[in-house]
Amino acid sequence: MGVQQGAQQGAKQELLQQAEQEYDGLKAAIEGLDDAQMRTLWLGSWGVREILAHISGWHREMIPALERLHRGEAPYPDGAYDDFDSWNARFVEARKGLGPADTLRALDASHRELLSAASRLPDEHFAQGKPAAGLVDGITAGHYREHAEQIRQWRRR
Numbered sequence: 001m002g003v004q005q006g007a008q009q010g011a012k013q014e015l016l017q018q019a020e021q022e023y024d025g026l027k028a029a030i031e032g033l034d035d036a037q038m039r040t041l042w043l044g045s046w047g048v049r050e051i052l053a054h055i056s057g058w059h060r061e062m063i064p065a066l067e068r069l070h071r072g073e074a075p076y077p078d079g080a081y082d083d084f085d086s087w088n089a090r091f092v093e094a095r096k097g098l099g100p101a102d103t104l105r106a107l108d109a110s111h112r113e114l115l116s117a118a119s120r121l122p123d124e125h126f127a128q129g130k131p132a133a134g135l136v137d138g139i140t141a142g143h144y145r146e147h148a149e150q151i152r153q154w155r156r157r
Helices: 002-029 037-041 048-070 084-094 100-120 131-139 139-156
Strands: none
Touching: 002 048, 002 100, 002 131, 037 048, 037 100, 048 084, 048 100, 048 131, 048 139, 084 139, 100 131, 131 139
16 A cells, blocks of 8 residues: 555544544533423524534535545535525424434434445545545534534533
């Protein structure tokens, strides 16, 4: 194995490990919350349930993007996700009928499916400057870290 190939493999593995680590942090941030707390709105029109639904929505939306990368295509058309607020609202609306426990189960499933899709990508897709690394980090580790911190701050109030 060449040095560059080993670095690419290392980058992919590190990214997947960070995703798992930050997911554990997100789960720890919500541990012990009851249904009423999960439904309490405190981030504008969102609470923990809506945050989790939104994260799961991005997972589901980006799994096909990773599959397109695997086929050598662009992950999505330029400008497709420029209006994040609209997408976020759509993801939450699509899951509004789910209770907190079902929302958490959906999140767990989408997290596993997303990481599975990412792990199927060849290592070279995670080389510096390639879109897979930023895409995966943006909807996993970076995203989990952002929302876990918001939840921890809310719980300290």
